[in-house]
Amino acid sequence: MKEFDSEFCNVKYVEKDKAILLAWKKFACGDDYRNPTTFAWELLKENVGSKFIVDARNGFEDEKADVEWGFTVLLPRMTQTTCKMVCFIMNEVNDIEEEMDMWTKEFGKYFAVIKASDYENALEKMKRLLMVNVRYHIHKGKRNEFYNKVKEQGIIQSSKEEPGNYKYDYYVPKNSDDAICLMEIWTNEQAQKMHGFTEQYQKLTILKQEYVESVEIEKYWISEV
Template identity: 50%
Template sequence: MSLKDTDKFESDYAKIEYIEKDNVVFHVWKKEAHFDDYRKPVMASLEMLRSHKGSIFIVDARNGFEDVKEDVEWGFTYFLPELKRTGCEVWGFILPEISEIEGEIDLWTNEIEKNFRVIRAEKYEDVFEQI
């Protein structure tokens, strides 16, 4: 079974793929990204979520970072409303038990929880144990 070109994306900052067996759009941050370097991978995830209605969105944020104010505003005013329109209902965060970016994660989680079920886990598989 081959992936469609729209089922994967990779840049210096992130790798995103659709995992059919789990119905997951898996977004892995590789390193800190801002503005277009941040938004292009996020848009790729959004496109995959649109293509695979009702899929689960899992973000591996172990290499996470503090977002700049403009990216947070864009995420809250554009990305999250568009994500809701895809039919996605579950957002998984992969993080260590204690992350260096707890404040950033709390900020996003508080906003995400308004429309999605948020699951935090240390490994990809652990997200599914909580679903």
């Protein structure tokens, strides 16, 4: 079964878009809220690499007990899936905006969060990825030492685990003995910007001050990988 439908909510897997779409029909609470969201989590678990889109234009607001359940049960389950992006479809003026902001902030701790005006707009935003190519010119003879410290301090793994990161890998160019390159791919500009406030980024900044002579950075928008 790939679809859940009730008077409160419809949840389905849209195979051509690799997306789980949860569309609220009206406000829900208790099992009327938990059953469809649990079904959405099960679809995310089954469909590797799928996106999660929540259409909240006709509802969504839930009671305190459901919020607590969502934060302590549903979200931890969702973090165990391969989903990286969550999109909330909202009306331009929404009387549940405060409720949605609470959820987007909580989702933002684990996923890249996007807001859209409709389903097609959500797909368009979620298919654009930001690629950042960085070329570090390292002090002569210090390239391996720099890279080893980056690995030892957990900078690479921690960056890969950030919400919205698709790729964070170093490689050595063939045309230089002292340069090292970093390729980053992020779901959006906000995710890449938030990377700059992380502990791992601060660690890298300290290493750059010690080992790096100069940096070249290029940014591109690319299609979904």
